[in-house]
Structure formats: C-alpha cells, structure tokens
Amino acid sequence: MFIVGFSSILTGLNFIVTTHTMRGEGLTWMRLPLFVWASYATSIIQVIATPVLGITVLIVSVERFAGFGMFDPARGGDPVLFQHMFWFYSHPAVYIMILPAMGVISETVSAFSRKNPFGYKAIAMSSIGIAFVGFFTWGHHLFVAGQSTFDAGAFGILSMLVGVFTAIKVFNWIGTMYRGAIAFKTPFAYICGFGVALATTSLDIHWHDTYFVVAHFHFIMVGASVMAFLAALHYWFPKMFGKTYHEGWGLVAASLIILGFNATFVPQFLLGNFGMPRRYYQYPEHFQALNVASTAGSTLLGFGFLMIVIYLVIALRWGQQSEQNPWGSKGFEWLTASPPPTHNFDEIPTITQMPHDYRTHEPPGVIHVG
Numbered sequence: 001m002f003i004v005g006f007s008s009i010l011t012g013l014n015f016i017v018t019t020h021t022m023r024g025e026g027l028t029w030m031r032l033p034l035f036v037w038a039s040y041a042t043s044i045i046q047v048i049a050t051p052v053l054g055i056t057v058l059i060v061s062v063e064r065f066a067g068f069g070m071f072d073p074a075r076g077g078d079p080v081l082f083q084h085m086f087w088f089y090s091h092p093a094v095y096i097m098i099l100p101a102m103g104v105i106s107e108t109v110s111a112f113s114r115k116n117p118f119g120y121k122a123i124a125m126s127s128i129g130i131a132f133v134g135f136f137t138w139g140h141h142l143f144v145a146g147q148s149t150f151d152a153g154a155f156g157i158l159s160m161l162v163g164v165f166t167a168i169k170v171f172n173w174i175g176t177m178y179r180g181a182i183a184f185k186t187p188f189a190y191i192c193g194f195g196v197a198l199a200t201t202s203l204d205i206h207w208h209d210t211y212f213v214v215a216h217f218h219f220i221m222v223g224a225s226v227m228a229f230l231a232a233l234h235y236w237f238p239k240m241f242g243k244t245y246h247e248g249w250g251l252v253a254a255s256l257i258i259l260g261f262n263a264t265f266v267p268q269f270l271l272g273n274f275g276m277p278r279r280y281y282q283y284p285e286h287f288q289a290l291n292v293a294s295t296a297g298s299t300l301l302g303f304g305f306l307m308i309v310i311y312l313v314i315a316l317r318w319g320q321q322s323e324q325n326p327w328g329s330k331g332f333e334w335l336t337a338s339p340p341p342t343h344n345f346d347e348i349p350t351i352t353q354m355p356h357d358y359r360t361h362e363p364p365g366v367i368h369v370g
Ligand SMILES: [Cu+2]
Pocket: 090, 091, 137, 138, 140, 141
C-alpha cells in the first residue's frame, strides 16, 4: 500500500510540476487543453489525499504489531475513526478515477463536434471545484454509522455541490455539441454511453448495503471511467501507434458495450431497491429473473471488450498507416507526428490560440522552424 501510495503521490507531483514549469511558449493557463486541467485537478487530490491512506495503514500496523489502541474498541480505540480516515482518502479517490475521464470527454466532444469548447473556463474551473469540494464530502459514507443529523445534513449538502460542478460540465458538453458538425465515429459513440448516477442523500439509508450501492458504484466506474477510457483509446490510438483500426468493428463493439453495460447494472439498481442485500451469494427465488438479466448483460459487455482487444491487436499488427491527424482535430497533441517521437516535438510549437479552436481553418499553433 505504501509503495502504490507513493507512486500515486509522486505521479501527481510530477504532473503538477510539469504543468507549472514546462508549458510551451504561448501556452497560458487559459489555453491549457481541458484534459490537462482535469489531470491537474486529479494530481492535487493524489498529492493531498493519498498520504492520509498511508497514515491510516501505518496506524493499523502499529495497532496490530504494538498493541496500540487507535481503532480497535478492545484496546480503547474507535472503529468509526478508521472509517473517517479511510473515506477521507477513498472518497476523493473516486475523483482520481472520474476527473481524467471528464477531461477526455471535454476533449473528444469538441473534436467530434467541430466546435470550440462551450464554456471553456467553466469546464476547467469545475474540475478544480470537484477536487476541492471532494475533500469535504467523506461523511456521506457514514450516514448509518451513528453520525448526528446535523453532520449528515452538512455532508449531504456538500456532496450535492459535486453534482452542481458535474452538471456544469454536462451542460457545457451539450452546449458544445449543439449545432456542431458531429462526426459519429467510435470515440463519439462512447461519449453517448458516458453517464453517471446520482444517489440522493435521504435515500442512502434505504439503499445502504443493498445491491443498489453495487450498481451505483459500477454504473459510475463503467459508465464514466471505462466509457471515457474507451473513447480515449479510440481517439488517441492513431496518435499513439500511427495505425488505424476498423471503424465498423469499433462501432459494433461500442454498441455491444453500451447495451451490455445498461443490461448489467439497471437490473442491479432494481434488485437493490427491492431489498436484495450486497455481499450474499444467495437470494430469494423472486430475484432470479433480474439476476439472470444482469448476468446476460455482463456477457454482452464481455463480448464487447473481447472484440476491442481482437480488432486493436489486428490494427497494431496489420493496420493501415494512419495520417498524422486523422480526425482533423485542433488539439495541440496532433501538431506532432503520429506516433510522436520520444521527445514529443521536433520543434516546440508556439501556441497562439485556444485548444480546439474550430473558428479558423489555420492549424492551432505557429511552428518555429529551425
Ligand atoms: Cu463518497
């Protein structure tokens, strides 16, 4: 845990320092690609929250090996304190997984709508807002752990703020797509599959420890992080490897995954709402149909993933050479060759416009020659 924790902290530190000190000429903060803003917000969480997990693990070890009572009630400790410290890291950790995904969607929505990001500043600042508010919401995991009504209310309201920042992003993405010249390519299909579910605080007590929680967590992880990962993989595949994959297979796999994803998790929401508890492998007869539906959905999901592995391996091995910028994207990374040289740019471009500026037909930057 310590080694993994440190690698997370140092990765975050690396990205923060890189963003501050290594921006190219003309690349001001308000011209940073939205994916970079999202990565920057993620890095802040990694640097601040991860040490708390390390400290918690250290205390558990000291308690086990030296008999020191911090969390164990038999030794005079408080188990709820463990939950506080665990969730102080683990709630922001969810944003470590979701913020880069949101960054990918911000980039790809622009690239495939051929429109400047609508509300660039709002999208950028909402990433920082989510990272900030994420540190004040951990108590929503303790609603049934003996928390006072006031504390539960306060944590509930703070958690809702995350929904406000997320809504800012979603509305700006829709604003970006509005009247755009949409190219319905594989990455765009995953943008359509991207979604999050929101649990309302007052319902948490009803849903606590049921299958609803399982469905809710995975609906976000698969619906947001995995969908965005697949959008990113397909968007940047030609950039990373200089090869093209089969667009038709890409769209078939995306449809299978979006269908399978909903068929897997929607029945689980229903099961949880009907009272099926999590962490038991047996359940009453009348839950059978929905469980079968969920298994069938996960099989579709599995086939979709398998298909992606197969056509991407084929593309890597036998795929056609890709153009430098097959999407006609105005993202700055497309200024260099595909795949990029080890040092990224042969000549560092001077940035003169916003990323994804589709108002003009000129390339996004002026390249210094020599
Ligand atoms: Cu949480």
